[in-house]
Structure formats: structure tokens, C-alpha cells
Amino acid sequence: MPRKSSSTGESPERITDAEHAVMEALWDHDGNASAQDIYDSVGAAREWSLATVKTLLSRLVQKQAIATSPDGRRFLYSPLIARSDYVGGESRRLVDKLFGGRAASLVAHLAESEALTMDDLTEIEQLLKELKQ
């Protein structure tokens, strides 16, 4: 039994950890990067072979997370989803899963578990002040 839900070819296709690393590299390149570029910026560091990077790129294309545009005999890849959307989605997932959807609970937890330094607290406080107006 397949695990996906989807129906009308919609694409909230889950991005895996390895794929995410590739996405980060793509976001860094403002869109237009070749497989080799990605390999240079993320593959090498992670000790992936170029082949691995290519596989990940293909999978991301299938998942409609990135698009290709021909550039001579090769492709340039560019993200189809904005980093902030991705980040927002993942954050929401976590909040839903662990904090019953209450984002404030997450903040509370971070604060209580001292994941936040005094500086962080000040920074956030400042931020809130701005947002509340």
C-alpha cells in the first residue's frame, strides 16, 4: 500500500535530508547551477560522488522541487520552491507534530530548555516589539 496521499498530481512531495542539502546549494546559487556546480559546493564536502548528486537532482526534478533549463548540452537547475516556504513548511510540521500546532509552545520549550541564550531572548523580545505594532 503506497504511503502517498495526493490525488490531482499536486506536489507537496516530501524532501529528504540528502535532497535538502542539494536544495540549500541551489538556493545559494540564486537559481542557476549545473550538476557539477552542486557537486562542487555540496557533494565534495559530503564526500558524495558526482553520480550521487545527479541522482538527487533527478529525484528533486521528479518531485517538482526544482526545474531544469537547457544550457548547451547540459542542464541548469533552479529551485521551484522558495527557501522560506520550505523552511516555513518544515517548521510547521514540527510544531504540529510536537507542540499540537501551538508555535508559542515551541518558543516556550526552546526558552525553558535554555536553547536560547540571554542574547537570543533580547533579540526576540526586540523582534516581537516590532511585530506587535
Place this chain on the structure above:
Amino acid sequence: MPRKSSSTGESPERITDAEHAVMEALWDHDGNASAQDIYDSVGAAREWSLATVKTLLSRLVQKQAIATSPDGRRFLYSPLIARSDYVGGESRRLVDKLFGGRAASLVAHLAESEALTMDDLTEIEQLLKELKQ
């Protein structure tokens, strides 16, 4: 090539989504629950068979996330890791992965993306005030 690192039987074994649902049920039961109990509280709702629940429990035992204590011919299962530790760990993972380890960035993102209501903001502000003393 295996993905695990571990060496001296250490156990930061990753808990999967399905396993997490079981953990939540266990945390709810203040520790002592039978496979049937877990099935009743989470398996049924998710339309898992009792067999599935048993598999997940076994895997959690292997991963040393829960312990068993005999109770007649069956086992009672209890968490070996506190929910708040788990939650903290997962939160940290997310912050590391998406916000370069800066928790404040996560809060900023939640706020800016309007994942936080005005009430949330007030609540957090209140919280911060207490924490900063």
C-alpha cells in the same frame, strides 16, 4: 555502507514518525502500557493492525527508546527517554538544519510568516519577561 555511527552501544537512534506516534501514546500512559493499550489509543485511530503496533514497539525496544517489564505473560512498555528530551532534540535538529543553529531565527521566521497570532506574540513576550529575570 551503513549510515549509523555509534560505537560503544550509545543510543541516539533516530525515532521515525510512526514510532513517534507510539511514543506519544506511551508518554500519555505515564509509562506502563501494554501493546493492546497502545493499540487502543493510537493504533485504532491510525487504522494500524495490532501486529503493526507490536512491530513498532519491538523496534523502539531495539532502539533503546523504551523498556519492557514483564507483567504475567505479557509486557508493559515504558519510555526510556523523557518527552521533553525528545522534543528538545527534534527542535534542535530543525534549528540546526534550517536556521544555522540560531533558535532566534526560527522564532523570527515563525513570527514573520504569521505562524504566530497576536495572542501568541503576547504570550511569548510574557514568557520572555519571566525568563529574563
Place this chain on the structure above:
DNA sequence: GCTTCATGTTTACAAACGTAGTCGCTTCAC
């Protein structure tokens, strides 16, 4: 004492993932 039921253990199997090799085609240098 046997059947039945509950329960943990073992085995199963497809899909997803991480990781990578190979194939086929094109192009560039000689």
C-alpha cells in the same frame, strides 16, 4: 487434557533513501 485466546517473536514485502556504477550521446581537441 485439549481448544482457544492473548501475546511476544520471526519473517515478509513494497516503497523510500542513500549512494553509486554504467550506458549512450554529444562535443571538443587533435
Place this chain on the structure above:
DNA sequence: GTGAAGCGACTACGTTTGTAAACATGAAGC
């Protein structure tokens, strides 16, 4: 034009995950 190099597509393979059936065993009822 012939060979090397670059590149995407296809194939591969072990592991993890989701989901579950089959099996063994012991208890409990009759």
C-alpha cells in the same frame, strides 16, 4: 574523423520504514 571527456538517463543495491501476516508459546476455560 577518431578518441577523450562531459553529461543526463537508466540501473543497481543495501538499508530503513510502514505495514502486516505467520508462528510459537503459555494461560485459561471447559
